[in-house]
Amino acid sequence: MLLKESILRLDATAIDYIIIALYFVFVLGIGYVARRAVSSSLDFFLSGRSLPAWVTGLAFISANLGAIEIMGMSANGAQYGIPTVHYFWIGAVPAMLFLGVVMMPFYYGSKVRSVPEFMLRRFGKPAHLVNAVSFALAQVLIAGVNLFLLATIVNVLLGWPIWVSVIVAAAIVLSYITLGGLSAAIYNEVLQFFVIVAALLPLTLVGLHKVGGWQGLVDKVSGSPGGSEQMSAWPGNALSGFHNNFLSVIGIVFGLGFVLSFGYWTTNFTEVQRALASKNMSAARRTPIIGSFPKMFIPFIVIIPGIIAAVVVPELAQFKATGSGQVDYNDALLLLMRDLLPNGMLGLAITGLLASFMAGMAANLSSFNTVMSYDIIERYVIKDRPDDFYLRTGRWVTVAGTLIAIGTAAIASGYSNLMDYLQQLFSFFNAPLFATFILGMFWKRMTAAAGWIGLVSGTATAILVFVLSENGVINLPGQGASFVGAGAAFVVDILISVVVSTMTRPKEESELVGLVYSLTPKEQRTEVAVAGDGGWYRKPVLLAGISLALTIVLNIIFA
Amino acid sequence: MADKKKAGAFDIRVVIALLIGIYGVVLTILGIVEKQSEVDKAAGININLWGGIGMLVFTALFVLWARLRPIAVPVEEDATEQ
Numbered sequence: 001m002l003l004k005e006s007i008l009r010l011d012a013t014a015i016d017y018i019i020i021a022l023y024f025v026f027v028l029g030i031g032y033v034a035r036r037a038v039s040s041s042l043d044f045f046l047s048g049r050s051l052p053a054w055v056t057g058l059a060f061i062s063a064n065l066g067a068i069e070i071m072g073m074s075a076n077g078a079q080y081g082i083p084t085v086h087y088f089w090i091g092a093v094p095a096m097l098f099l100g101v102v103m104m105p106f107y108y109g110s111k112v113r114s115v116p117e118f119m120l121r122r123f124g125k126p127a128h129l130v131n132a133v134s135f136a137l138a139q140v141l142i143a144g145v146n147l148f149l150l151a152t153i154v155n156v157l158l159g160w161p162i163w164v165s166v167i168v169a170a171a172i173v174l175s176y177i178t179l180g181g182l183s184a185a186i187y188n189e190v191l192q193f194f195v196i197v198a199a200l201l202p203l204t205l206v207g208l209h210k211v212g213g214w215q216g217l218v219d220k221v222s223g224s225p226g227g228s229e230q231m232s233a234w235p236g237n238a239l240s241g242f243h244n245n246f247l248s249v250i251g252i253v254f255g256l257g258f259v260l261s262f263g264y265w266t267t268n269f270t271e272v273q274r275a276l277a278s279k280n281m282s283a284a285r286r287t288p289i290i291g292s293f294p295k296m297f298i299p300f301i302v303i304i305p306g307i308i309a310a311v312v313v314p315e316l317a318q319f320k321a322t323g324s325g326q327v328d329y330n331d332a333l334l335l336l337m338r339d340l341l342p343n344g345m346l347g348l349a350i351t352g353l354l355a356s357f358m359a360g361m362a363a364n365l366s367s368f369n370t371v372m373s374y375d376i377i378e379r380y381v382i383k384d385r386p387d388d389f390y391l392r393t394g395r396w397v398t399v400a401g402t403l404i405a406i407g408t409a410a411i412a413s414g415y416s417n418l419m420d421y422l423q424q425l426f427s428f429f430n431a432p433l434f435a436t437f438i439l440g441m442f443w444k445r446m447t448a449a450a451g452w453i454g455l456v457s458g459t460a461t462a463i464l465v466f467v468l469s470e471n472g473v474i475n476l477p478g479q480g481a482s483f484v485g486a487g488a489a490f491v492v493d494i495l496i497s498v499v500v501s502t503m504t505r506p507k508e509e510s511e512l513v514g515l516v517y518s519l520t521p522k523e524q525r526t527e528v529a530v531a532g533d534g535g536w537y538r539k540p541v542l543l544a545g546i547s548l549a550l551t552i553v554l555n556i557i558f559a
Numbered sequence: 560m561a562d563k564k565k566a567g568a569f570d571i572r573v574v575i576a577l578l579i580g581i582y583g584v585v586l587t588i589l590g591i592v593e594k595q596s597e598v599d600k601a602a603g604i605n606i607n608l609w610g611g612i613g614m615l616v617f618t619a620l621f622v623l624w625a626r627l628r629p630i631a632v633p634v635e636e637d638a639t640e641q
Binding site for chain 1: 582590
């Protein structure tokens with residue numbers, strides 16, 4: 001760690017600290033202002049369902065634009081090159097569009113306050129409890145990862161001791177969420193989005209100029225140990241871990257594109273919560289669709305700098321060639337900042353990273369407190385209290401969640417590639433969840449028992465594949481094991497759910513209105529025309545079509 | 560309902576424009592007084608200057624947007640306001 005410090009320590013001066021401090025003044029200011037809008041638990045947990053679509057849309061992707069995304073994806077960029085774009089163009093955009101077009105009408109239309117609550121109404125208590133508890137657990141784990149990364153970055157860049165940065169960061173996040181609830185988190189996510197772009201776009205442009213433009217980058221990477229296949233997206237063998245080109249494409253499209261990403265984007269309450277905070281059905285549906293536009297361009301300011309770092313930073317180029325050295329891929333972005341940015345822009349770049357890590361953690365905590373308060377405490381522990389009791393509970397749960405995150409930060413430190421670690425978590429919780437949701441939304445015969453049994457057996461399958469691959473029984477490098485685990489979990493969940501459904505009694509059809517496709521009248525699934533929602537650019541399905549077409553074009557350009 | 564109206568009166572676009580605008584001014588000034596060694600570090604681009612100018616342009620656009628399309632107070636709240 002000491003050696004690493006001397007290499008990565010950034011030469012921050014007073015002006016950089018002023019730029020960083022200014023951001024935090026704004027963050028806390030937003031928390032304070034948002035507080036005035038909180039008068040009920042719905043205001044605190046769902047922003048009173050009042051936000052415009054562009055705000056929730058940007059928050060939707062910002063909530064995911066945390067430490068794992070920024071550092072992990074630039075690390076993947078440095079290691080694998082352009083194929084990393086699959087995490088965005090295959091692994092995010094299609095699922096976000098599916099959420100907006102197909103699933104959001106059920107989430108928003110049924111007026112549930114959380115994804116587990118949808119589970120409760122569709123499948124009853126056992127499935128609800130499984131979902132709520134596993135989600136809450138995953139959120140504090142990931143909040144811990146974000147917190148740990150934040151602290152190491154501050155430690156490495158500025159030389160603060162790890163425990164000081166952990167406590168300072170936790171205190172800042174805690175204060176604005178307990179003050180302003182989800183509104184504070186969402187407004188800060190929107191602000192964070194622009195600060196991250198302002199930080200990473202100049203870095204990318206300077207880096208590209210340094211290597212002699214796009215063609216210069218292609219030449220340099222082709223001449224490096226990565227080789228020219230790192231500059232084209234398909235078939236992405238190194239990323240998927242399959243040697244066979246055909247299997248690799250199948251693995252990416254179905255493993256990453258279908259099971260992992262649909263599971264994550266469509267059932268993860270951290271994301272869906274942002275859409276539930278929007279002001280009407282049309283805005284809720286547009287939330288992930290609007291988010292998909294910036295999402296498809298984020299790789300250019302995250303992955304490209306990683307690729308550049310691997311060819312222009314001597315220490316990282318040496319690591320890529322020899323596999324040893326004092327730095328690793330996770331340092332890619334930091335090394336590039338160190339080498340290219342003058343004071344001023346450097347301060348802004350550090351601000352962007354800190355913003356991203358804190359907002360990632362804030363997103364985890366703001367969904368954690370909602371599920372803990374509405375789904376676990378209100379439902380099972382302390383029932384039937386007045387609303388302000390649950391508002392206070394939400395604030396205290398946030399405090400508790402922050403403390404647990406400080407503890408789980410230690411778990412995250414044991415893994416070298418954070419993306420691998422998180423993919424494992426997602427395949428545990430999200431792939432079977434998606435199977436259960438999608439079956440439950442479109443098959444009215446699916447029973448309550450099938451809901452929780454399918455979910456548990458799917459999750460167990462994912463864990464089994466994880467254990468087998470850890471022990472070397474299944475040998476797939478890269479993300480292959482996650483793809484297989486998620487795929488197996490999905491298939492097992494569907495099979496078990498179908499079998500159990502045929503043996504148990506279905507719910508009354510009257511209880512499933514608004515929850516199952518065939519039993520929900522069309523009016524309830526589509527948006528009512530509201531003043532101010534006119535114009536072709538406010539039509540969810542049309543917007544989704546444009547987004548999909550753009551993504552396909554990008555895939556063709558970088559194929 | 561009165562509380563929600565307050566939330567509506569708070570325009571995040573102005574806040575974003577203000578922060579990015581301050582950054583733009585600071586970076587532009589830094590860029591003007593930049594030493595050659597710093598410019599060389601960034602591959603010969605005065606990134607503070609250009610970044611600063613870019614942010615000021617962004618700020619102008621956001622302020623313009625907020626001016627042209629102010630937050631509309633929903634119709635049903637108008638009655639309580641008057």
